[in-house]
Amino acid sequence: MKKFFILLILTFTIVLIPTIFIDFDTSNLIKPALFPPKLLFPIVWSILYLLMSISVYLSTKNDNEIYIIYFIQLIVNSIWSPLFFGLKWYFLSFLWLLLLLILATIMVKKMKEKNMVAYYLQIPYIIWIIFAGYLNLFVYILN
Template identity: 45%
Template sequence: MKEKGKSLLVSIAVPLVLGGLSALLTKDSMQKYAQLPQPPLAPPPAVFPIVWSILFLLMGISSWLVWEAFRARKPTDPAVLPGLGTYVLQLAVNFLWPLFFFRAGWLGFSFLWLLLLLFLVILMVMQFASVSKLAALLQIPYLLWLIFAGYLNLSIFLMTL
């Protein structure tokens, strides 16, 4: 039981730390964001860290559920490893998006990058579902938020042309 608790904490800490580091690297660029035209439905800036913290928490729990399924099955089970690999890849893509959007100001490129992230998360959810339905369901808010983020990103890009 102690080992499961430790692995759950690590699983939750990884996305939270990466998200925090990404936020730290882009915090000086947030003033630029506030000066950009905002589309309808754009939430106040205070909403973003709250939503992302919840999403990172859910990511960590989902990855832990899949990891525990991996530990319970034979290590060669082909259903588990692709999901964890896609999870790590989408974490890296997620980490870079704010750097492209906020720090570099590459609004068009960051929208395309967000589409890549959305594709990876859809793939991850499908892979997670083959191992743990709960792990997949916990990622639905993430998918919905990415679609909303895509709307915001594309709208801001088009409004600044």
């Protein structure tokens, strides 16, 4: 259990540090249909990071390969917010999400080989990345 809490703390630290100085204001953007309320984003991401931590814990009993791909995709994930909100590089941040989707898919496939519960817990993450890609692409197109 100690390993899980360390993993959880590392996960939240990696994704939160790059966002400390970012203004997440989207009021000046022309938003696509289905753009959720601002309050929903931290709630969804917190749940997804918790599910990621549980999945990694369940699927990495003796497998460093999953740890490696997990932390790589987590770092890629954490860089998206500065690209999108900080630098307002909407097209590059969309491409960055495609990279994240590829890495997350690889991670989830590896988890499926080790633990089906871990695999199923990651399906919402993949869906949310795809949804974030939709939002990101249309913010780029509309702005």
